[in-house]
Amino acid sequence: xxxxxxxxxxxxxxxxxxxxxxxxxxxxxxxxxxxxxxxxxxxxxxxxxxxxxxxxxxxxxxxxxxxxxxxxxxxxxxxxxxxxxxxxxxxxxxxxxxxxxxxxxxxxxxxxxxxxxxxxxxxxxxxxxxxxxxxxxxxxxxxxxxxxxxxxxxxxxxxxxxxxxxxxxxxxxxxxxxxxxxxxxxxxxxxxxxxxxxxxxxxxxxxxxxxxxxxxxxxxxxxxxxxxxxxxxxxxxxxxxxxxxxxxxxxxxxxxxxxxxxxxxxxxxx
Amino acid sequence: xxxxxxxxxxxxxxxxxxxxxxxxxxxxxxxxxxxxxxxxxxxxxxxxxxxxxxxxxxxxxxxxxxxxxxxxxxxxxxxxxxxxxxxxxxxxxxxxxxxxxxxxxxxxxxxxxxxxxxxxxxxxxxxxxxxxxxxxxxxxxxxxxxxxxxxxxxxxxxxxxxxxxxxxxxxxxxxxxxxxxxxxxxxxxxxxxxxxxxxxxxxxxxxxxxxxxxxxxxxxxxxxxxxxxxxxxxxxxxxxxxxxxxxxxxxxxxxxxxxxxxxxxxxxxxxxxxxxxxxxxxxxxxxxxxxxxxxxxxxxxxxxxxxxxxxxxxxxxxxxxxxxxxxxxxxxxxxxxxxxxxxxxxxxxxxxxxxxxxxxxxxxxxxxxxxxxxxxxxxxxxxxxxxxxxxxxxxxxxxxxxxxxxxxxxxxxxxxxxxxxxxxxxxxxxxxxxxxxxxxxxxxxxxxxxxxxxxxxxxxxxxxxxxxxxxxxxxxxxxxxxxxxxxxxxxxxxxxxxxxxxxxxxxxxxxxxxxxxxxxxxxxxxxxxxxxxxxxxxxxxxxxxxxxxxxxxxxxxxxxxxxxxxxxxxxxxxxxxxxxxxxxxxxxxxxxxxxxxxxxxxxxxxxxxxxxxxxxxxxxxxxxxxxxxxxxxxxxxxxxxxxxxxxxxxxxxxxxxxxxxxxxxxxxxxxxxxxxxxxxxxxxxxxxxxxxxxxxxxxxxxx
Numbered sequence: 001x002x003x004x005x006x007x008x009x010x011x012x013x014x015x016x017x018x019x020x021x022x023x024x025x026x027x028x029x030x031x032x033x034x035x036x037x038x039x040x041x042x043x044x045x046x047x048x049x050x051x052x053x054x055x056x057x058x059x060x061x062x063x064x065x066x067x068x069x070x071x072x073x074x075x076x077x078x079x080x081x082x083x084x085x086x087x088x089x090x091x092x093x094x095x096x097x098x099x100x101x102x103x104x105x106x107x108x109x110x111x112x113x114x115x116x117x118x119x120x121x122x123x124x125x126x127x128x129x130x131x132x133x134x135x136x137x138x139x140x141x142x143x144x145x146x147x148x149x150x151x152x153x154x155x156x157x158x159x160x161x162x163x164x165x166x167x168x169x170x171x172x173x174x175x176x177x178x179x180x181x182x183x184x185x186x187x188x189x190x191x192x193x194x195x196x197x198x199x200x201x202x203x204x205x206x207x208x209x210x211x212x213x214x215x216x217x218x219x220x221x222x223x224x225x226x227x228x229x230x231x232x233x234x235x236x237x238x239x240x241x242x243x244x245x246x247x248x249x250x251x252x253x254x255x256x257x258x259x260x261x262x263x264x265x266x267x268x269x270x
Numbered sequence: 271x272x273x274x275x276x277x278x279x280x281x282x283x284x285x286x287x288x289x290x291x292x293x294x295x296x297x298x299x300x301x302x303x304x305x306x307x308x309x310x311x312x313x314x315x316x317x318x319x320x321x322x323x324x325x326x327x328x329x330x331x332x333x334x335x336x337x338x339x340x341x342x343x344x345x346x347x348x349x350x351x352x353x354x355x356x357x358x359x360x361x362x363x364x365x366x367x368x369x370x371x372x373x374x375x376x377x378x379x380x381x382x383x384x385x386x387x388x389x390x391x392x393x394x395x396x397x398x399x400x401x402x403x404x405x406x407x408x409x410x411x412x413x414x415x416x417x418x419x420x421x422x423x424x425x426x427x428x429x430x431x432x433x434x435x436x437x438x439x440x441x442x443x444x445x446x447x448x449x450x451x452x453x454x455x456x457x458x459x460x461x462x463x464x465x466x467x468x469x470x471x472x473x474x475x476x477x478x479x480x481x482x483x484x485x486x487x488x489x490x491x492x493x494x495x496x497x498x499x500x501x502x503x504x505x506x507x508x509x510x511x512x513x514x515x516x517x518x519x520x521x522x523x524x525x526x527x528x529x530x531x532x533x534x535x536x537x538x539x540x541x542x543x544x545x546x547x548x549x550x551x552x553x554x555x556x557x558x559x560x561x562x563x564x565x566x567x568x569x570x571x572x573x574x575x576x577x578x579x580x581x582x583x584x585x586x587x588x589x590x591x592x593x594x595x596x597x598x599x600x601x602x603x604x605x606x607x608x609x610x611x612x613x614x615x616x617x618x619x620x621x622x623x624x625x626x627x628x629x630x631x632x633x634x635x636x637x638x639x640x641x642x643x644x645x646x647x648x649x650x651x652x653x654x655x656x657x658x659x660x661x662x663x664x665x666x667x668x669x670x671x672x673x674x675x676x677x678x679x680x681x682x683x684x685x686x687x688x689x690x691x692x693x694x695x696x697x698x699x700x701x702x703x704x705x706x707x708x709x710x711x712x713x714x715x716x717x718x719x720x721x722x723x724x725x726x727x728x729x730x731x732x733x734x735x736x737x738x739x740x741x742x743x744x745x746x747x748x749x750x751x752x753x754x755x756x757x758x759x760x761x762x763x764x765x766x767x768x769x770x771x772x773x774x775x776x777x778x779x780x781x782x783x784x785x786x787x788x789x790x791x792x793x794x795x796x797x798x799x800x801x802x803x804x805x806x807x808x809x810x811x812x813x814x815x816x817x818x819x820x821x822x823x824x825x826x827x828x829x830x831x832x833x834x835x836x837x838x839x840x841x842x843x844x845x846x847x848x849x850x851x852x853x854x855x856x857x858x859x860x861x862x863x864x865x866x867x868x869x870x871x872x873x874x875x876x877x878x879x880x881x882x883x884x885x886x887x888x889x890x891x892x893x894x895x896x897x898x899x900x901x902x903x904x905x906x907x908x909x910x911x912x913x914x915x916x917x918x919x920x921x922x923x924x925x926x927x928x929x930x931x932x933x934x935x936x937x938x939x940x941x942x943x944x945x946x947x948x949x950x951x952x953x954x955x956x957x958x959x960x961x962x963x964x965x966x967x968x969x970x971x972x973x
Binding site (some may be wrong): 135166175 | 277301302541548614617618620621625627694774776778779780782826828830863865868869
């Protein structure tokens with residue numbers, strides 16, 4: 001214990017272990033935190049990589065593994081947990097049952113490392129922040145965004161227009177620049193680069209990541225969500241967990257349904 | 271005030287005088303705030319030039335009210351005063367900041383602020399701060415400096431186009447009582463100049479004069495100045511106070527944003543004026559055909575300044591024409607300081623790629639719009655110098671451009687191919703009716719000038735232009751009794767806009783750019799814009815036909831659209847629909863309908879709104895030296911009163927559904943024609959009131 005805060009890297013010795021540890025190490029370095037591996041030990045698991053020591057959580061214990069992990073995560077000095085999510089078809093469960101329980105039960109940010117995610121970062125991280133226009137959801141991102149700002153991360157806001165958020169007027173092709181700037185301001189992310197797109201939100205997010213290269217590359221997706229992966233919910237998060245080529249930072253909000261999340265983008269004030 | 275409204279309110283409560291316009295941000299530093307002061311017409315050196323942001327004079331402290339604050343903002347339109355009151359919630363609910371500020375209505379660039387706030391004198395910032403780096407939006411930070419001595423702080427920002435400098439001073443007086451508190455009186459004067467040294471020197475001299483008058487004296491003369499402004503320009507709709515407020519709001523910002531006294535002879539208000547960064551302060555056709563006609567009626571000196579902006583950039587327009595292999599002058603779609611085309615060439619599309627912006631290359635009608643604006647001002651304002659010196663080259667050089675642009679087809683008719691009309695959903699179209707009709711008018715106006723003054727060109731050239739005007743295709747379809755917007759419009763996919771939703775809606779964002787272009791859906795008034803600007807040029811009876819044809823396809827996806835539609839619908843007697851669209855224009859910024867008011871106020875909408883009242887509901891138009899009036903006042907309005915100018919006279923027009931009064935408040939006698947023809951005429955003498963009554967559908971003189 002150093003008093004610097006801890007990043008938990010939850011691994012089980014499976015194929016994602018190396019990427020999860022690597023991502024957790026990067027996160028801990030950026031945050032100035034200690035890395036704390038948590039090893040989920042199953043009877044037939046290959047065990048941790050050589051040289052990796054940490055808290056061992058036996059899968060055969062009396063308590064559920066996810067319960068233990070959530071307890072660990074709730075400790076005050078833990079600021080982030082990193083988990084691997086496995087490759088599954090979109091629509092099926094996007095993560096193993098332990099990871100799923102952690103994702104849905106956490107009240108702190110979880111960094112999810114998808115199956116083919118690139119985890120190395122050179123220089124300041126570049127973060128893509130997809131926003132759906134719900135200001136209340138966006139406000140849940142605020143502490144994370146402040147942290148990202150503190151560590152020198154470059155944030156880029158992405159909004160995919162859906163019918164309720166399409167501005168009623170657009171005077172010129174570059175009017176969206178002004179609209180997007182105000183959109184980001186109202187979401188509490190002033191001064192960010194803003195991209196406005198149309199189409200399927202998840203695919204547009206993935207496209208924004210894969211098409212970015214060089215100085216425009218994106219290292220991390222940060223997205224707020226309602227911690228509910230039951231069928232028909234969180235389609236965007238579901239797709240990202242399955243197909244994102246970079247880690248996804250999931251930030252839980254207290255928002256669970258549209259009735260508690262009034263959407264009011266710029267121009268919807270009539 | 272809701273936090274989301276902060277930047278919108280900052281635009282809405284901007285105060286200025288045509289030399290400097292300051293956003294209405296409160297006096298405390300706030301993360302979501304965008305305080306800025308800009309000078310209309312002074313640009314930075316960015317790749318896409320933007321209005322230069324000058325030193326900020328409105329920030330008093332970085333200290334925050336404990337526990338946050340309730341904020342009340344009040345813009346007094348009558349006196350040009352902006353009041354803020356912040357009430358802290360801890361340790362008890364109590365006033366934390368009260369302030370009153372103004373930009374003098376009689377002394378250009380003189381800015382005054384008096385405030386009481388609950389901080390120690392040491393927590394009050396110096397009189398000036400420099401703008402924050404603008405790099406976050408991709409623009410280079412302006413060069414800037416801030417110095418202070420003997421109680422005067424001087425600051426400036428500059429570019430190769432000039433400097434915006436300010437000199438400021440303030441007095442701090444601790445307030446009585448146990449809690450810390452201070453009364454601040456701040457005086458700041460802005461000046462422009464070729465160099466920082468020159469501009470700062472001017473600012474310091476003007477500050478000395480202002481200090482000698484003192485805050486109370488400055489406030490008194492400022493109030494008197496605004497009172498005078500409202501005597502010369504006002505609109506009131508009895509029975510509709512909300513609409514009256516919107517109309518006066520529009521007038522207020524035109525008077526605040528323009529040089530009303532002609533002291534800046536060359537100044538055109540950009541698409542958002544100087545109230546925000548959107549559109550970079552660029553000048554579009556908005557200035558010529560939306561803002562300028564309203565200015566001609568309410569602020570003639572500012573209308574003149576708008577046209578001098580064009581006149582002084584004729585050489586640049588000539589270069590642009592030559593670059594396109596043409597003669598004469600072609601005005602750029604977007605321009606800034608020097609009159610070159612500054613239209614961005616591309617914008618991000620909605621799929622991560624780039625979309626070319628073709629307006630700079632193809633939206634050529636702006637040259638005919640400039641000519642129309644010059645003729646309109648000449649007909650509306652008795653300005654001999656303008657008529658003799660300024661209008662002729664504007665009319666002739668633009669006509670000369672069109673003469674070299676028109677192609678004669680195998681059918682023997684004149685054609686203008688590959689353009690964008692006001693409806694920007696359709697690019698690269700042939701024979702856009704609006705463009706061609708405006709060009710026809712431009713050619714005739716140019717020919718008139720040539721015939722009047724042989725020094726401007728050969729008589730044969732005038733004859734040639736007259737011939738081109740006669741053969742130019744206008745899109746009139748005898749089988750319709752109206753105009754086809756461009757060749758082939760009627761063959762496009764028949765998609766009424768109602769299938770997408772209820773206008774206003776941005777059809778191009780809903781359907782995609784390419785698909786929208788394959789439909790008949792139009793963005794804004796196009797053929798109807800021609801009906802609005804040049805009604806006498808169009809075939810009798812076509813207005814009704816064209817309204818019926820185009821309204822079902824009009825998305826009003828542009829802020830320019832609703833007011834113009836309201837105007838033509840009123841003229842057509844369809845006042846119910848006119849009022850629906852007028853309401854959109856009236857509330858466009860006040861309700862932030864576009865979601866972009868934070869980036870500045872929509873000046874063209876404000877101009878269009880006033881035009882709708884003047885040209886639509888009152889049916890005002892010059893008829894030679896006489897003023898023509900043909901009111902179409904909705905039943906739900908009791909009366910409409912406009913105080914405006916025509917022919918150098920100050921008039922008060924009061925119209926109701928069944929009567930009309932014309933009072934000549936100032937100036938020599940004026941002839942007035944009421945109704946469609948010259949049958950009902952009268953001459954008003956100074957101080958007299960002419961009365962007219964409507965019986966059935968005709969007007970007659972009343973005693």
